[in-house]
Amino acid sequence: MxxxxxxxxxxxxxxxxxxxxxxxxxxxxxxxxxxxxxxxxxxxxxxxxxxxxxxxxxxxxxxxxxxxxxxxxxxxxxxxxxxxxxxxxxxxxxxxxxxxxxxxxxxxxxxxxxxxxxxxxxxxxxxxxxxxxxxxxxxxxxxxxxxxHNPLFPPYEAQIPLKKPEPKGDQAGVLTISEGLYEIGYKGKEFCFDNELNNHFVFLKDFSISRGLISNGEYLEFINAGGYSNFKFWHSEGWEWAKNQYNPAPLYWHKIDGEWFNYTLTGLKPLDLEETLCHINFYEAHAFAEWRGKRLPTEFEWEVAADQLQWGERWEWTESAYLPYPGYKKADGAIGEYNGKFMVNQMVLRGASVATPKNHSRKTYRNFFHPDLKWQFTGIRLAE
The missing domain is CATH 1.20.120 (Four Helix Bundle (Hemerythrin (Met), subunit A))
Structure with a gap:
């Protein structure tokens, strides 16, 4: 009720x-x-x-x-x-x-x-x-x-466990999707936001998508390889952003006496190289993909592959700009200001995160942020 x-x-x-x-x-x-x-x-x-x-x-x-x-x-x-x-x-x-x-x-x-x-x-x-x-x-x-950002790095100390997705098969390797027409968008009878409508078909060429998300250790390799100081990996706007970073690393990473630490909700901890990467922006996600010789998936590729992937630990950056679906119409009045007015200069993220309420974890859900923002629980999945 x-x-x-x-x-x-x-x-x-x-x-x-x-x-x-x-x-x-x-x-x-x-x-x-x-x-x-x-x-x-x-x-x-x-x-x-x-x-x-x-x-x-x-x-x-x-x-x-x-x-x-x-x-x-x-x-x-x-x-x-x-x-x-x-x-x-x-x-x-x-x-x-x-x-x-x-x-x-x-x-x-x-x-x-x-x-x-x-x-x-x-x-x-x-x-x-x-x-x-x-x-x-x-x-x-x-x-x-x-x-x-408190200099004392106090822990949050909540008794509310962050959820993690249920294990779903081997996360190694890639998933290959064949060329074809695929239906995109929400078509159920429960609640959805208006930006998930209307469901429509898109044509996709053959592509592959990583089964697993990038780890802290993999991203540290990018940092150690000079990823933040090589313009070749960055969009022009991203490169301007990267050149002005006093701490070129994911949000909450701190290098102290030559060792990397990471602020978590339980306080400042040594960086766990096996943990899934978190708190990077679109510029960084794109640059990392370029460095690896791959790319980010489009939001349509992500949705088509979602049923065969484990997702829900991080909001995953896609290569797609946040735009209306065919036939989208804003509601009248103030409620019409909820989503449509933001369909410019933002990139789509798919999936969910450990902080996402359960009924907001659906494969058609379209999150969106400006490409420089990184304070959400964001991560990287690669495609090619």
Whole structure:
């Protein structure tokens, strides 16, 4: 039932924050990382703005200023605090944000008393729940960035185990896919995001794709071979990025007294060469593939091969720009701003990560980020 899903998802968001100290809730080290307090407020604002205000008679907003504070990018809903200033919000306090969540949750219980929820409300609830789950993954990656850039490298110490995909056969070697027409996109009856629609056919030539993801040890070979100092492996824009890196390595790698260390959610550890590579951007993924004489798969190749691969440990960079599928149409109103407005200057990632909620791990799911970003749990799978 939607009511029990609502309660479980809302509780899990707060469970993710439970290990934090009050000071941790407010930090915003870079523009892409939002303070945990803002995530708690924004996901609550979503339910208040799109469900309670329009569908619960007599509802009074918790605080008139919160629409300005917790609106993310919805132009049609009004003005908002610019993203770079989210870390300047010492007020509202953490305590007030939790009070806001409780206030909205109680009001949502009134919505759930209607045994026959209208179709529009059900649709909005599904979007809201999936939206909060997306923010749970963002919350975890943002917490890691906040703690991982604290000079003391404090551990996260949560009692929430990161999931790993079930073993699925031998991960060595490559999988070969024959030339042909293949159907792409979501075609089930459960929830999906609009960017997974409409399902359509694409023609693919013969290709092969690695069964396994690149490890830390394999990427270290690229570093030791001078990969960051050889322009031949990089896109022009990527090369400009690489030349300006003070620490040319994956995010959270630190060379201390000649030895590599890696910050993890359990603290700073010696680099595990066997562990799957994590926290690299598209520029780095492309350069590594070039160095190996291979390439990244397109998102269509990845989806066609997915049923025969083990995936779900890292979001995997593809060679595909984030663009609409044939026949894509944005929804009316603010909900139409959810995906379509971002279909420019971003690259598609496929799969899922150890931080991804379970029902967001489907082979048609299209994640997307700018090519320079690396704070998500991202990795590399090669193709040729």
């Amino acid at each position: 939607l009511s029990s899903s609502y309660r479980d998802i809302r509780k899990y968001t707060e469970d993710l924050c439970r290990p934090l100290q009050t000071e941790d809730y407010v930090v915003q080290p870079i523009v892409d990382v939002s303070p945990p307090k803002w995530h708690l407020g924004h996901t609550t604002w979503f339910f208040e703005t799109f469900i309670l205000k329009d569908h619960l008679d007599g509802y009074q907003v918790f605080n008139e200023n919160f629409n300005y504070v917790f609106n993310s990018y919805y132009e049609s809903v009004g003005a908002r605090v610019i993203r770079t200033n989210r870390g300047n919000l010492s007020r509202p306090t953490v305590q007030e944000v939790y009070q806001y969540r409780q206030y909205v949750d109680l009001a949502m219980e009134e919505i759930f008393k209607d045994a026959d929820l209208a179709g529009e409300i059900c649709d909005l609830l599904l979007i809201g729940l999936n939206h909060e789950q997306q923010h749970q993954e963002l919350l975890l990656t943002d917490i890691k960035y906040i703690l991982g």
